[in-house]
Amino acid sequence: MIDRDRFPVDPWRLIETRYSESGVGETLFSVGNGYLGLRGNHIEGRGAHEHGTFINGLHETWPIRHAEQAYGFAEVGQTIVNAPDAKVMRVYVDDEPISFDEADVREYRRTLDMRTGILERLVVWETPSGKRVRMRDERIVSFEERHLAILRLEVVVENSDAPVTVSCQMINRQDGAGVYEGTPVEAKGGAGFDPRKSERIAERVLIPAEHWQDGLRSALSYGVAASGMTVAVVADHLIETENDYTSRTLIEEDISKNVFRVQAKAGVPITVTKLVSYHTSRGVPPRELVDRCRRSLDRVRFEGIETQFRRQAEWLAAFWKRSDVQIGGHDDIQQATRWCLLQLAQASARADGTGVAAKGVSGSGYSGHYFWDTEIYVLPFLTYTSPQWARNALRARALMLPAARRRAAQLNEAGALFPWRTINGEEASAYYAAGTAQYHINADVSFALGKYVRATGDDDFLRREGIDIAIETARLWATLGFWRTSRIVADTADDDGIETFHIHGVTGPDEYTTVVNDNLYTNVMARYNLRYAARVVREAREANGEEFARVVERTGLGEDEAEGWDRAADAMFIPFSESLGIHPQDSLFLEREVWDLAHTPADQRPLLLHFHPLVIYRFQVLKQADVVLALFLQGNHFTAEEKKADFDYYDPLTTGDSTLSAVVQSILAAEVGYQDLALQYFRQSLFVDLHDLHHNAADGVHVASAGGVWTALVCGFGGMRDYAGELSFDPRLPADWPSLAYPLQWQGSELQVTITKNELRVHVRSGDPVAFTVRDEAFIATTDADVVVALADQGPIIPGRPTLRQFADALREDGTRLSASVPVITTAIPVIEPID
DSSP, rough: OOOOTTTTTTTHHHHHSSSSOOOHHHHHTTTEEEEEEEEOOOOTTTTOOOOOOEEEEEEEEEOOSSSSTTTTOOOEEEEEEEEEEEOOOOETTTTEEEEETEEEEEEEEEETTTTTTTEEEEEEEOOOOOOOEEEEEEEEEEESSSSSEEEEEEEESSSSSSEEEEEEEEEESSOOOTTTTOOOOOOOEEEEEEEEEEEEEOOOOEEEEEEEEEEEEEEEEEEETTTOOOOEEEEEEEEEESSEEEEEEOOSSSSSEEEEEEEOOOOEEEEEEEEEEEEESSSSSSHHHHHHHHHHHHHHHHHHHHHHHHHHHHHHHHHHHHHEEEEOOOHHHHHHHHHHHHHHHHHTTTTTBBOOOTTTTTGGGGGGGGGGGGIIHHHHHHHHHHHHHHHHHHHHHHTTHHHHHHHHHHTTSSSSSSSSBBSSSSOOOOOOGGGOOHHHHHHHHHHHHHHHHHHHHHHHHHHIIHHHHHHHHHHHHHHSSSSEEEEOOOOHHHTTOOOEOOOOOOOOOOSSOOOOOOHHHHHHHHHHHHHHHHHHHHHHHHHHHHHHHHHHHOOOOOTTTHHHHHHHHHHHHHHOOOTTBBSSSSSTTTEEEOOGGOOOOOOOOSGTSOOOHHHTTEEOBBBSSSSHHHHTTTGGGGGGGHHHHHHHHHGGOOOOSSSSSHHHHHHHHHHTTOHHHHHHHHHHHHTTTTTEEEEGGGOOOHHHHHHHHHIIIIISSEEOOOOGEEEEEEOOOTTTTTTEEEEEETTTTTEEEESSSSEEEEEEEEOOEEEETTTTTTEESSSSEEEEOSSSSSSSOOOOOGGGGGGGTOOTTSOOOOOEEEEOSSSOOOOOOOOO
16 A cells, blocks of 8 residues: 555654655655644755645635625635745755755655654765765654744765855745745646645735844744734754854845855764744734744753753653554554554644644645544544543633634524634635534534543533533524424324424535435434533532532523423434334435445546536435444444444445545444454555545645544454443454554543453553443453453454445335436537427
């Protein structure tokens, strides 16, 4: 799947042995901390897919212009801004720059060390005059110092004296042109339209404010034209060499230069270090941000540069201790897994109250927006390994509640409706059918909240902020849904029938089926949301009268609201087809024709780039797991037989056009018994970026898919579940894996779970005793006594994979037969002959 000559296997490092300017490489070698991200651009700063420096939440806004406007459509678009680029450190030997297109490169190696957090590049090249030059550059974005990046370059002319120039620059690429903007490099794909990419703003975005030069310290600052945000960047430059040198500087609104001219002696190194600080705000003047940058750099200079590198390694050592998933005997899988886990840290560790964007801070894909990805795919990893980061991400949702309340009111509903995609809390999805209609985001947020509180015991957050989320999201379901009485055959004429609660006009996770009635995922998750809110309200009422009074004051909670939520949850309509023995994805899903994916040409995938949405909507075809995701998240509400039947039906209909799908399919495949298929889906998720399987890794890391990799390992193969707050294990270790081990944090205790073919071991590293079950048998592990459970097997094993053939003779409820086909693509308008 991956070119191992170019990317050799190393369990702790991602290594590249051949130079490339591809956008994929820029993504794979990005470094970040959740606040600040530097794409893996080469320091020469020329050809690139995207010269990216991204700050979480730094965005521009613009009015969305709908071709046909309607009430309640999203009005203001948002997109992440490319912050000033401080990565450029150009080297000239004999006044000639290194050009990889023409240079005689003798050695090249780029390494992302996942233990130290250092991105390092080594290049040895020979000039036309025979001078051998060794360059080594490295960079980090600090996890300890949220606003700090360090770039260091060492140049040695090994066999001759030579004039060497190092030009360190900061460039406003957001508004630049020509050399400021860089030379674009085409990515794979070819389709001109791709909704996954970021918008481009033609007008100037960064309005210059204060800029100055003080010795070798440069400052640039800006206001963002429409959003009103502000950003400042200040860089210090240090040179260490025994060679003679001079320096000169230049500062303008959109560029700064600190240039070192060195008379290099053979074998005498030149080391230039750039310390860079970025600060942003939603209202603080640029001058204040410049001052903050200065203070950050002054502190770093006082503490020492080596101290920052040491702290980075120490921080990562602690991260890996509580996060590392170890796969025995497979260094290739181990390497890719650790890369995915590192991406989660780089996307969320220092987000500190902002959201976790779909691409983290590694690229501009999806415009830097936050989606439901955070709650369903990223929060589980954070909750069970770094709970403080999960708390911060949930706080970001709590801070969005005022905007979410306004949005719900705009859509004629009570409570709050979280935006489908956003940066500033306002809805930014211009296509409501696959945006606002995905009301399930409310349940996703509430689900993540409940999971976090159960796993951590953080009742303080629940009382102070989380309960507001639960209440307002439940309120929306109570008004969005409606009651319907179904008349049934009865012995008496007085029978009142059965009351059921329905939710219509929504879109589930599958964006190939939109605006439907009684989407199963939505109904199942809304049921959870309603029950959870009712429970936490009752517990708050019973626990502390004063605190509950404050909740009532904040939210206007009514006396009987919680009881109404319970009633709606208990009566929630869950679609089921008796004739097929499955749960329909929605009330009309089975009435559609079946798309024959097995006979769809590869050049027509993904479907969203080759078929009009209306074509796709007419068919039973899935962009990503929908019912199957509900089976995992709410698995305690479905039987083993129902899970297998649903998986067998929906798996052949699922395109996997979304990177969110394969991880869920892997988990359910493992649970129901398709062990080989589970591993196949897992590998697709694992290498989605490393092998660019969806041809858009150049736009940034698929952070949710990386989170799903952890979930597939721990919940899929590791068999961990925590339904209703009860920890349990039922492993599905792949046949050729000797072992799987992972740490968990559970209600303040630290666990280490190790699975082999014949046993499961739970070790409590620290904290209180932990109760859990293994295949329904109860155990308690303590710090003094591990629990070792013998395993007779790794669950059921079913060869192959489900296909549509098993439904060849199946009938719908109305008696019609299911049949599969592929839409015909016409290249000419058919001519209808007139009738004489």
